[in-house]
Each structure stands twice: as C-alpha cells, then as structure tokens.
Amino acid sequence: MSDTHTGSAPDSLRKSASKLGPKTGFNATRSGQFAGAAYEYFTPAFVQDLADQPALQEELNNWWTLNLTSWVAQAMPAAPSWFYDPATTNIPSDAASVAIQWNAFSGRIQQFYSANPPVAPANPYKLNATQVYSLADTGYYTDSSNKSIALPNIPATLCPQANWSGPLKTFGPYGPRGWQDEYCEWSVFRNTANQVVRVDFTCENPEYWTTLWKVSPERVVELYNSTLNANAQSQNQITVTLADLQLTDASGKPVIDPNTGRPAYNPLNKWNSGPISVRGGSTSSGGAMHLTSTPNTLQTEIGLAGASSVQYASGNLYPQPLICCGNFGQEYRHSDPHIGQSVSQAVNPNSGSYNLANLANPFGLYIQLPNFANWTFGSNVVPGQGGIPANAQPSDIWQIVRGSQTCIDPVTGQAFPGNMILHAACQIPLAWLQANPNLTLADILINGRPIQWAGQIAETFNMTLYARPLPAGSTAPPVNPCTSTQSPAYTPLQCMYSQLWNGYYPITELAPTGAKLSLASNTTFVAPWLPANGKAQALTLTCTTIPSQLSDLQVAFLLPDSSDPDSSIGVTVNAATPVTYAVPGNSYPDNYFALSLSVTVGSSSAPGLRSVQITVNGNSSVLPDAVFIPEIE
Template identity: 30%
Template structure:
C-alpha cells in the first residue's frame, strides 16, 4: 500500500478551505514526527526514539495492515473512584468541564420552570482544530457556534477585544451554556498522538516483559493511570508493538464517539431512547458531536426518561453509557528489529538541566506531552 498524500480533518469535516486543509495536515504530520522523535534524551531517559510509530504520509502501510479500535467509557473514572455514591459522582462530573477528562465533554440545558433536562450536548473535538479554523475563517467559527450553541453568540464573545480566538469563552466554558469543543487541559489531539507513540515502546524490566495496562503506564508514564482512556489506549497500542509491528494512528486522526448503549433505559411513551441521540458533526464513521434531545412534539423531555428506573437528572448519567474511541493501524507484523527498553522512564541526574526536568516530571501524575491549543506550538503537559 502507498502512503497517503495528506492527513484529513477530524471527522472529515468540511469547514476548512484548501489552505486550511494543508495547514491541518502539516500540523498532524509535525505532531506525529515530534512524537516519533520523543523527548530529548538529555532530559528524559528510556523514552525515545519511538521507531515503531510511523507517519502515514512518509512511510508505506504494508499489505498485512490491520486496524485496531480502542474504546473506553466517557464518564471520568477519576471522579468515579473518588466518589461515595452515584449521585455524588454525577453531580461532580456535571459541575465542571475541567473534570471531564476522557476526551468527552458535555453541557446540560434545563427547562427554567421545572428544572428538568431538555438537552445535553456532547463533544469530542480537539481544541487544535478550532484554533486553526479560527485563524483560517473566523466567520465560519461564529457561524458554527450560532448553529450548534446559540443564535445569540456574537463575534466579540469568541474573539474578544484582541481578535484572537478564546477557546474558553462564555459559550464554551461551562456545563450549562454550551460545549462546542474540548477545553479540559489534557483533552487534546496532541496528547492522543504523544500517548500512542510513547506506548509503542516495549518494556522488558529485569527479564520480564510488561504487558498489563497499569504496569506499562506506571513504567512509561505516558498518561494518567486513573483515567479510563490513557491506560487502555497505551495497553492496546503496546500489545501491537509487542508483536513487532509498526503502528500509526488511522486517518483522519482524532477522537470519535463509538456508541451509546441504552439497555435499561425507558421512555414515557415506549419509544426507542436511542432515537434521541443525534449526530451533529463528523461523518457517520467519525462522529465528533452528538446531542441528546427529545423533540418538543413528543410531550416529554430528557428528564422524563429513566435509566434502570432512575430519571435522568444529570448529563453524567448519559456519559456512563457513552464510549469514545480511537483507531490505529498496525502492519509489518513480526518485522520490527527495535529492541525493548530494559528500564522505565528516568530523569538523568548528571547533565545540566536535569534538576529542572526532575522538578517538572515530579509534578506530573504521569508522563506525557500535549500540543498547546494553538496548532503551531507544543508544550509539556502540566
């Protein structure tokens, strides 16, 4: 098989013009190349290069290619494991977008009189795409906000006095006034790319090959061990790497909605509860935006639907049943000659700059990088 000519936009969206599409492909390519290179060995040991990770635009995908899909639950696991009850965890997850860290964020609309939920917006679109679109076509950004969030959105609400797009604006900074794209600090495409690349490193520690999700993420420090997503993504990618395969993220690179399971759900009129789950952005195979909403002519609202007998009072109850996914491509099985690393990620103690690296890494629950919201810059995840 040949290389691809360029990376497509997330969800195969048609927002960008030709110039924007080229810029997006360049951003993804640069991010992949940086992830292959890995961190500077003078600052971080045993984490580079990632030679089993490859760029679809520069390296052929062989005929034995297989696509691997990794899925996980959208509800933030860190909230779940540190909560005492379902009510508490649902309330906490609905309280702030900053805790919605599984590459899925949502915002809840309620009837002002009854307080019942009428609509929940869900998004898995990364902020990098929106920053690039804002540079390429500010009018398009405004039009999309007015279409998907509210017709009341104004240019100044999004771009402020400086004319620079503000990802966290009044229409995309809460769980009650809209969710256009991801804003939680670790929910970026850059984080996805870096995590996948770092997870291709096979670890053989003291003669034992690491194979479990938690052993791998604790050793390679490519993400947050308590999340649903990071350990599972890393474990699935590493399983392919252990088969001596080359691995890439499938085009178009992005996080996508996988499914909504509605087993145990019931509506007042007996209608299919999944019929109110509507895709709003992204193509059928790569959906990036959904809304859960009951049409007004049905005579009931989302808040009248029950899940295992409990009325839906929080968007988080729906998130319990949503899965998010990413897709990787693996090929050249059995052909990689890259030797496993025989030590976990370490910070060197002798070279200059090591102290700063140690201070930085010690502040992280896990090792990882993410692309900054602006698609032309990149920083360590903090």
C-alpha cells in the same frame, strides 16, 4: 436515534498540500518532508466545514496537514522506533484499522470518590451514585449535611498505586471542566425546575477549532450557532457573535494574531467554558463546542501513541504498571492507561511477531453510539399516544450534530470499525415537544432511573481512537528501563508568537477547587509562521530550566532534516521569565521559564517546518517542527 450521518474522504481532501490559500499569501512547500506526492492528513471525521468556499477549504486542509506533520514528528520516539510516520511509510490496502475504546465517564472521578471504584485501592470518600454523578456534571457534590463540596483532594502518589496514607494534592486537571478528562466533555442545560433539558457532548479537539479560526473566524461563529442551537426550542436558542469568541486583553481590546492580522481565538470563550449552559435572556452562556480540559488534545493523543509504542521493562500485560513505568498519560483515567496498553500490545502482541503502530487517518477522538439496551420510556411517553410518533424510540433523544455514524476508510475501502461522532446533543425531539412541551430528559429512563445527570448518559457510551498497526516482522523492539518523572534540563516545550503568549498567559481560569490556571494552558502546538523577510519577529519559547547565566544558553533553528543550526536564521535571547502553567496536554501546571526571542529569518532560509534547539554547555535538546517558514510567493 436522530440524524444518522455517513462520511467519507471528499475529493477536495486529496489535493496537493503544496500551497496554503489566498489569505496567507504564502506557499506552504514542505521542503524535505516527503518524497513524491504530498501526504494528506484528513480533517477529523472527514468534516469539510468550508466546502462551500473551496479556496478556504483547501487552505484549511493544508493547514491541517501541516499541523499533523509537526505533531507526528514531536511524538516520534528515539530510533529505533516502532512508531511509524504515515507520510513516509507504505500502507498496504489491507491494513485494517483497529478500534481502541474506553468509557466516556471520568475514571478518576470513579476511582477517587466512588464507594465502588473500578480498581483497588478504595478511597476514603465512598460517595454514592448521585454524588458521583453530581461531581462529574458540576465539579461539586452535596454531603449529608446539605453542604456543597468541590472535588476533594486525592493522593499525591499514584504509582505503583494510589497511596491514601501519604500526602494529598488538589484534584487535577484544573479548569472549568477539567475533570471531564476522558476526551469527552459535556455541558448541561436545565429548566427552572432543575430538570435536564439538553446535554451537549463533544470530543472535538481544540487544535481543529484554532486552525479553522485562522482560516475563517466567520465560519466558526456560524458553526457555534448551528451546533449549539441544533434542534433546540426557539426559546432556548442562543446567539453567538464574533466578539464573543475573540481573545481580548485586560482593557477589552482584541489580541491580534501576527499570522493572520486578525483577533486571536479564545478557546475558553463564554460559549465553551464550564459544565453548565444557561439559555434564555441576556445572561445566556456556557456550552461545549470542543475539548477544554488541558490533557484533552489531539497532540496529546498522538504523543501518547508514540510514547506507548516503546516497550518498557514493566511489560504490557497490565495497564497501571505500564503507565507508571513509561511515565506517559495520567493514572486511573479510563483512557490513558488503556490506550497505552493497547498501543504497546499492538507493537508487541507477545506472539513472536511485531508491528509498527500509529493512528489511522483521519487522526481524531470519536464518540460512539450509546448502548441503548437499557434506555426506556417513562410513563409520560407512550408511542402512538398524545402526539408521540408510533415508532418513537428512547434513542431518538440522541442526536448526532457533527461527525458521522459511519465513515469509509480510504485505505481499505471498508467502514471503520465504529462511529466517528464529534458532537451529539441529547434532548427531547421537537416533534414530541409540540405534543407535550413539558417533556424533559427525566422522561427517559436509563437502567430504570430517570435521567437527572448527564453522567448517566456518558456511562452508556464509549470513546474511540482508531489505530493502524503494520506488520514489522520478527525483530523484537528493545526493552527500555522505566523512565523518570522529571523532564530533562533545558528542554524546549512550546513556541508561539510573543504577542499571543502575552495575551493568553495573564488570563486566569478557575476550577471548582479554587485552583488557578493560566489560559496559556489551553493554547495549542500550531506552529507559528516566520516569513523569510529579514525582519525581526518576537517569539516566546517555554522551557524546563535555564542556567544561572542566561548567556550560557543558546537557541537555534535547525536546517531541514538536520541537527545543524541554520546560520541564516538569527536568534537573540532577550530575557527569561519564570512562568507557571500546564503545557498543553499536561494534567497539572508546573514551573517553567519563558524565553523572549527575537528571530530574523534570512531570505536564503529554506522553507518548511523547523525544529528549535536549546544548547547549554554543549548539551542540546530539540523540539521538532516548532515553527514553519513559508515560501513567499
């Protein structure tokens, strides 16, 4: 194994989060959020991508803390809650983190298509291992008549278990690699002989890259180049440009982010879209820099943890009944049912004592080292012969590009119980290729079979998140009835600048099945900034439903730490438009409404994160911490 990394929380991450950097011109005071010193949410795996530019790194760290603050608030269940807020909770130094792990290979691919599904019931397709690997790598498989078939339909009813006798639906999540939905995605580069040369595995969340882009688009470009070219042969190098990563409109003009005054980021740009990499020449494209499947977001992970901290009538002994009862996550993934059960059991371990639960800082999703026990050399690789180093190991093809093999927990001072790998490249080391340029990953065997699919590798490693339970005594959490699959009426869902919504929503992304999805589905819950300058600002707020008379609907922003509207913030609802997209974090699109708002923030409005409220006929629903009002310096 190459490129061993060790990480810890740098001193720069411990600075006050009271300000954002010079590019914004705003003071990011989080009024009413915390008492005493500001709580700092560390960046994933403690990475400091702007360490050589301290002012920008501090800006990024502060943005990140602001984001996590809002996502934790949005994930908080109704009181009484056993899901704690790390910013307002005393975390003792002996509060160890706990690793929650699941396999990186898609559980839904195995469940719905494999001849040997993980659990009952069996599926009608009964595909062999090669066909399943092909589906996982490309979204297609070849049948007995040599016909290429996209992801076939699956049961529409999955609770209490998959019903193959009832109606079927298109496989989801949609998108160019939506089926890689275990918080791990990959892109495969093959040579002209169709042999696997390189696989890029990533678990980096899209929210981090959106935030980094806001601070320094130039560094994002540098990181794309250095990551996707890491240890690659010169003829297989690519060149990523700033223009490649920008969001553009139908005429090809960049869409400007009102927050920064610069072009917005396209999360499904040509270098981070789909499962196939093409390298060499003017047609180069593809790669995996961060997650793109719509449920593969950090905000979703936090929301899942919050929802599964609630105790449901199903109990938590079995994952499928629990996820069906709690209506959180997606059935038959390796991740969601297991994460939900693990968090639920952390709160209620059925021992008479109970715990509060949340994730361990730094919040993130992390790749673990593969189990190398069944990795062996093929006949073309003999250590000590033909230029291959005498100490060569099959694990040398696993190269950590971003993140760390070992990270120190700043709470306990001990290593986290696992790895914090964010990006790994699987490829033959350059030194071996200098001796034998014809080597490919097919010269490495897993379970005695040459590597022909990235899925073979994915099956050998796990994904992990780190939870941190805190003792809560002997008072049992209340048991809640099973929840409805329907969202309440008039619920606010997502808020962003109208200029960005109008840039993302018209762009259509395709799946192997032909299912279409709006690029708005790959946006994030990064709160838009609304300066208190008295000027009208255009926002788009999506919601579940609207009343028959739009005049019966009122939108307001709330006072800090209050359920009362802030009278210094004026809101006008200009229009409501039907829209179809997957609210980021969801596996399938649905039909909603986009409210066009004009918002005026008066100079007397207190700075900080603000919740948005929709009220219809006296009934209100709130999206916590939806926007941020900065203090103008």
